[in-house]
Amino acid sequence: MSADTTRKDAVSAQHWMNDGSLHFGVGIEDTFVPQERIGQRRLDEYELTQHYEHWREDLGLAAEAGAQFLRWGIPWFLVEPRPGEFDWRWLDEVAAYTQEIGLRVVVDLMHYGTPMWLENQFLNASYPERIASYAHHVAARYKGVWDDFTPLNEPVINAQYCGETATWPPYLSGQDGFVKLMIALSRGMVRTQQRILEANPAARIVSVDAGFRWEGDETPLPLEILLERRFLSLDLTMGRVDENHPLREYLVEHGVTDADFGWFQTNAVKPDVVGVNYYPGFTTVRYVDGVTVPVEAGTIGLRDLLTLYSERYQLPLAVTETSRGGSVQSRVDWLGESVAEIDALRAEGMPLVGYTWFPFFTLVDWLWRNDLTTPDEWFIHMGLIDLHRGADRVLERRKTEAFGRFQELTNSRRGPTPV
Template sequence: MTTQHWLRDERLHFGVGIEDTFVPQEGVGRRRLDEYELMQHYENWREDLDLAAEAGAEFIRWGIPWYLVEPRPGEFDWRWLDQVSAHMQQLGLRCVVDLMHYGTPLWLDNQFVNAAYPERIASYARAVAERYAGVWDDFTPLNEPVINAIYCGEDGVWPPYLVGDDGFAKVIVALAKGMVRTQQEIAAVNPAARFVHVDAGFRWEGDHGGRLGRELLEERRFISLDLITGRVVPGHAMHAYLTRNGISAHDLAWFADNAVTPDYVGVNYYPGFTTARYRADGSTEPVEAGTTGLRDLIELYWNRYELPIVVTETSRGGSVESRLAWLDESLEEIDALRREGVPVLGYTWFPFFTLVDWLYRHDTKTPDDWFVHMGLVDVVRGADRRLERRKTDVFGAFQDRARV
């Protein structure tokens, strides 16, 4: 007998997510970036999870710091995860486990382009899935693969600091292979597992598409999901792009032979910066797109893959008033899409509380100088240097909507 998955009923399910970017590699002018450390989540994890449950969240997107859990190859330290998973279960808070949120362990030379990366991450994922089966059954193999490949492979901002189309191609193929192997290994030890593929839904305005051109940009945003589902075959726009940037036809054929399908497609959307416009000099600037952009992305992913949609990240930075307005506007648009037959099954306010801007990694200013308030809860540092969690009016509004 097959039990219906909890997302598959008629309700819209409400969740929150804790920002969990981990880039532990340091260097000259490059600080370690661990959002849990910067937000004192390691010390306050129990309070943070209690607050998430109090907000009315049914589920939480929460990531594992791989670099700490597997400090040496094949050696795992489960002590903290055991406590966290048990407390989530006690709260009745379902976890969509974020297995990879950018950073690899320090022992993995060359990070994502290490030849062993796909098997290393698959081995780690299998160990997690096996240990927590029945407690954690929902997984995101890798968060925002295209942004990951841009930062690590195209723009040279994060390890392994590759640049250009050649670098992007190498990193995105390695990430996608790791995603496939992760899903395969988790399914082998936990047949009840479900998979939520999460990507940032890029949008552009204007006719200029930078050095790649608008048409190729439109296709490239789907590259990771097209790879893992075996769609990048001869004739696909990304097949030609990848092969001319050093990826062999044999490597691409591997994906068609090992195709996996997620259970849900997660769409990350921020009204103030998901959409961009190219300037004449080739740089980009963010464009406010509101609910028009949200609808556009959801419909694009639904029409392309015909898989149920979860809004896995959305929020608006700035004042509490602007956040309250976005909560109402975005939920109204999602309700309209659902009435039209688009299966949007989940809504995630992300981040749940304040985060530190990623630019902190390349700066010498304090974390407080890089605080970005986008959450239901604001974080404020006290005289004792501890970070206090302060519920905003958005917390109560979200709670009211989630508990209807």
């Protein structure tokens, strides 16, 4: 029996998400890509949305909305400005405030960006140990205040942007690049979970990956590869990629060795909760003449993805991101429709334990990084709160009707206070 399995047996009964309730949360968009190059600006969502200046207000609003938990990310590149040197001043304030207002945080340790000093970013030979060391320090310092962690957000999208489409550093491309990134990211996720549990054996791990669905006959890769790739990070980190895995040949073709497979099987880890990100308007896509076209899939797509993950992993599930862009009314409608579908799935026996509206407030489209216009021209209003810039250039937080509806839901369904 592995140490990870022993730890799971010891703490599973006290896991706050396993009390039988559906826990409601919100998340603050926290993508960080601090590296710049000609034609591409630094991307820091906290900076663009003025969260650094308004963090107390933002966290207070999350608590006011009735959120039982908050998905919130640490800007690693700021907290560890030099290798092994940490600046905890701001993080200490945030941690103390979340404890003061009773807001549980599922800490997003890595949301795309690496520190400036880490050459070649995710492909640096020391990356898995570097991120694991940072995670260990965070888990040790905030033990008892922050005990819930996501080792890395959306590994498949991360591997696509950084390894397949050369959109973000280290700018690899093609299937060879995708696989190299996926192996590096997955090694980092394994080592991160191991080092977190060394620092805090009672810590809980919430994995988070984007859901993917396809319609139509045209796909950029064979459909059977796409269908399996969406599960690849979990399959690797959980040691499930054996000789019979559907992607074994694909991975070997792109440089993965028997030693690599053996390492993942020897070091297999398992999350406490499997998080699935789903957006009804663009999680499902169709390819038309090589161009990606989003397809509206509504609650059908949500049910489909959650069923796939539930049957494959037999673990508690959470919707770790969902929302809808457009009018406030469309957000209100999706809140009602998606929660009703989750209620139905829970009634059918699916172990759904969490629902997260993400983002909590307006975000700046990642394409802003490649543009010369202001952040305001790239605002995407998908949240319960909209941002509006005043004459003083300050971004005002304005509650929408969706905020009120979310508050009503959480107040009417509030379960036992998490311990």
